Amino acid sequence: MSVVKEVTEKAKRVQRSYAGEADRPLAGYVGVMGTYSALVGGLTLLGRALGARIPNRIGFGDTVLLGAATFKASRLLAKDAVTSPLRAPFTRYEESAGDDELNESVPGRGHVEHAVGELLSCPFCLNVWIGTGLAGGLVIAPRVTRLAATVLTAVGVADALHLLYDAGKKLASG
Known part of the structure; x- marks a missing residue:
């Protein structure tokens, strides 16, 4: 029996x-993890080619900024109605989840499609990818990354204020 056949059977x-x-799409998950690893390797090679150096430490302010930006970007990509065309090849619309968010299901098609659908519709899953990209950007292009992270954080704060405002209106009228 060939090695490839043995590995496939195992x-x-x-x-x-x-x-x-x-x-359960284990083969799809392996593909997604392989893609993530390749992207991290690509970021590493790009950083080396550009002469970027990992800082000795990342400050508290940058950590909070990247955390808030990662949160907003993952919600935006995984749940926002406007970004549904990015998820549509891998998910199916189920219902509105309120506040311009959608609930979507992941059909049981091929293993890779299913795994990608789970990734794209899960803000928790996207956190790893987005956080890695923003952290890599902080090393490779800190000014641009801080600007993008600041915009995402500002949008997240504005979203929270809208929700508080709406809740206050409901309390006042109720």
Whole structure:
């Protein structure tokens, strides 16, 4: 038996043993993790080519800024109605979730499509990708990254203020 065939058979046994009757896209997850690793490697190579150096420490202010920007960007990409065309090849619209957010399901098509659909419709999953990109940007292009992160953070703060304003109007009229 060839090595490729042995590895393939072992992967199928692991899939069956892990998932049981459920259709879990382990092969798709491997593909998504491989893509993430390749992107991190690409960021690393780009940083080296540009002569960027990882700072000895990242300040508290930058950490808070990147955290808030990561939160807003992941919600925007995973849940916003306007970004639904990016998710549409991998998800299906279910219903409005209020405040311009959508609930979507991930059909059980191919393993890669399903895994990508789960990634694109999950703000928690996107946090890792977006946070990594913003952190890499902070090292490679700090001024541009801080500007983009500041815009995302400002939009997130404005969203929170809109929600508080609407809640206050409901309390006052109620």
